[in-house]
Amino acid sequence: GLKPPPPPKRRLATLMHSMAAEIIADPTGTIAKAREYIGNIKAVGGTNIHDALVEALRQQPVGEASTTIPLVLFLTDGLPTVGERREVAIREAAARANTHKRRIFTFGVGVDVNAPLLSVLAQNSRATSTFVLTNEDVEVKVGQVFKRLSGPVLAEPKLIVMGDDGTSAPAGALRDILPSALPDLFEGDQLVLLSQYTSSKPLRLAIEGNYLGKPRRFEFSFTFDHASTTNGFVPRLWASRKIAVLIDSIRQATADAGLSTSSS
Numbered sequence: 001g002l003k004p005p006p007p008p009k010r011r012l013a014t015l016m017h018s019m020a021a022e023i024i025a026d027p028t029g030t031i032a033k034a035r036e037y038i039g040n041i042k043a044v045g046g047t048n049i050h051d052a053l054v055e056a057l058r059q060q061p062v063g064e065a066s067t068t069i070p071l072v073l074f075l076t077d078g079l080p081t082v083g084e085r086r087e088v089a090i091r092e093a094a095a096r097a098n099t100h101k102r103r104i105f106t107f108g109v110g111v112d113v114n115a116p117l118l119s120v121l122a123q124n125s126r127a128t129s130t131f132v133l134t135n136e137d138v139e140v141k142v143g144q145v146f147k148r149l150s151g152p153v154l155a156e157p158k159l160i161v162m163g164d165d166g167t168s169a170p171a172g173a174l175r176d177i178l179p180s181a182l183p184d185l186f187e188g189d190q191l192v193l194l195s196q197y198t199s200s201k202p203l204r205l206a207i208e209g210n211y212l213g214k215p216r217r218f219e220f221s222f223t224f225d226h227a228s229t230t231n232g233f234v235p236r237l238w239a240s241r242k243i244a245v246l247i248d249s250i251r252q253a254t255a256d257a258g259l260s261t262s263s264s
Helices: 030-039 049-058 087-097 115-124 138-149 233-253
Strands: 071-076 103-109 129-132 154-163 174-178 194-197 203-211 214-222
Touching (some): 103 138
Antiparallel strands (some): 154 203
């Protein structure tokens, strides 16, 4: 006889709650309410990274938040187990929801986290990622994160490539610039840019950005009269970073292989 069809697969219930439907502009009593809300949280559900991110990113800035650099601090101690679990889908959903260009500072606790996902979420939004292992001091790591939350020293920097006379360099003068998108720079940060230069003529670079609330421009001139093999480590640095970028692209392209969005 015919066998009855198998029962339909059911999607796990999406568990995501908010302390408030919108951003709270009035700080009066907010800290006490937040502590009370956190104190009542029970670890009885799954980890819904997708919905939590989208909810945090979609909210409209209000009050002082509308005139300052918007930030999101995303903390997790596990892999996505509820709702959308595909890494690529989570990244794309966060990018679509981030219409207010919030910096997503990610904070992973323990070893059961998707470190590449948290790193990409932070990197793509000009923020940073922090990870705490079981044998590390949580307070030290939290202090480092909150120091950055006070705001970048140089926000939204961009690179300008010029000839020695200050005019725009021809297209392709620099290729494969790494990192391709410059991150915000915080106090104590160091920016290392690696690229391939296709000429031997003198070069001038400029970095422009919002320096402590005011536009500022930093210029650097490079000549190649004293080039020597003692700097042979520079091409290796570029090559190692390029390999890392390619490996990460391959990993992201195959991250969700065999992963279904439904669970029985």
